[in-house]
Amino acid sequence: MKKPLVTAIITTYNRNSATVKRALDSVVKQSYENMEILLINDCPENRELAQEIKELADSYTGKVRYIEMPENSGACAARNLGISNSSGEFVAFLDDDDEWLENKISMQIKYFDDDSTGMVYCNTYARYENKNKLVIRERHRMPEGCVYPYLFERNFISSTSFPMIRKSAIMQEKGFNTEMQSLQDLELWLRITRNWRVRYIHEPLGIYYFYDGERISKHTERRTAAYEIIYAQHEKYLEDNPKIMASYERTGMTFYVNAGDFKRAYGHLKKAVLTDPLSIGKNLFCTAKFIIRLFVRPKIL
Numbered sequence: 001m002k003k004p005l006v007t008a009i010i011t012t013y014n015r016n017s018a019t020v021k022r023a024l025d026s027v028v029k030q031s032y033e034n035m036e037i038l039l040i041n042d043c044p045e046n047r048e049l050a051q052e053i054k055e056l057a058d059s060y061t062g063k064v065r066y067i068e069m070p071e072n073s074g075a076c077a078a079r080n081l082g083i084s085n086s087s088g089e090f091v092a093f094l095d096d097d098d099e100w101l102e103n104k105i106s107m108q109i110k111y112f113d114d115d116s117t118g119m120v121y122c123n124t125y126a127r128y129e130n131k132n133k134l135v136i137r138e139r140h141r142m143p144e145g146c147v148y149p150y151l152f153e154r155n156f157i158s159s160t161s162f163p164m165i166r167k168s169a170i171m172q173e174k175g176f177n178t179e180m181q182s183l184q185d186l187e188l189w190l191r192i193t194r195n196w197r198v199r200y201i202h203e204p205l206g207i208y209y210f211y212d213g214e215r216i217s218k219h220t221e222r223r224t225a226a227y228e229i230i231y232a233q234h235e236k237y238l239e240d241n242p243k244i245m246a247s248y249e250r251t252g253m254t255f256y257v258n259a260g261d262f263k264r265a266y267g268h269l270k271k272a273v274l275t276d277p278l279s280i281g282k283n284l285f286c287t288a289k290f291i292i293r294l295f296v297r298p299k300i301l
Helices: 017-028 047-058 075-084 104-109 148-152 167-172 184-193 220-233 235-240 242-258 262-275 280-295
Strands: 006-012 035-041 064-068 090-095 117-128 134-136 164-166 197-210
Touching: 006 017, 006 075, 006 104, 017 035, 017 047, 017 090, 035 047, 035 075, 047 064, 075 090, 075 167, 090 104, 090 167, 104 117, 104 164, 104 197, 117 184, 148 184, 148 242, 164 167, 167 184, 184 220, 220 235, 220 242, 235 242, 242 262, 242 280, 262 280
Parallel strands: 006 035, 006 090, 035 064, 117 197
Antiparallel strands: 090 164, 117 134, 117 164
């Protein structure tokens, strides 16, 4: 029986060729054989670098298809272009600075055990800049099945680099929302998981790279704007499910306090407490976080 085709979609923008090669190598070396590999370059201003990346793709002798965006449009648009050019029954994305372990695809494909499974995500290693060691990101098992309600508390599916998604599931949702300037992955995961089951593999199957620049709170206004978009998209569901709404209000408190907007942060905290007063531990923790952040600038996004 022929194994289903999996399309790997690597997106890159202004990344040095050595780092892109690391990502490409991790895909080319997958133990799963029936794959196509697309490298989508989001039209960098540096044309010399663009040519270098194209030559890198060509060096894989037909294993990698290079596609360049007609103009710089952002990672979501680049991923959508990859989806529209894919032939696989399943798609898996990889950011140009992350990498997969060689058994990732072969492990994930086994978990699509019925037609109701739309996504399989996995545990990963984290590698921090200037630290020569890998750290397992999740010590405990993550949710499976209908995970939609739990994503309002935190994005445990995490980066686009590690889930594998049934193409029909992502096409049903018309791909990534290119209007989102932050939380693009969470926004799509929420749309997909409304209608599809999800499976989880606790074994780490990839490496997520963290850099010092990412550990400083950046683009906080984009995050709060994205938070409000997601709220509006799912408002009816949240209103019908007070405990889940309270979880999302606590998330909103964190985003707004990181942005330095303590008035709105307090508003979200107050609504969380009033909506779900019996979650005493969570409310106390969230209140303590709010008070601490009044005096200490956050270092982690």
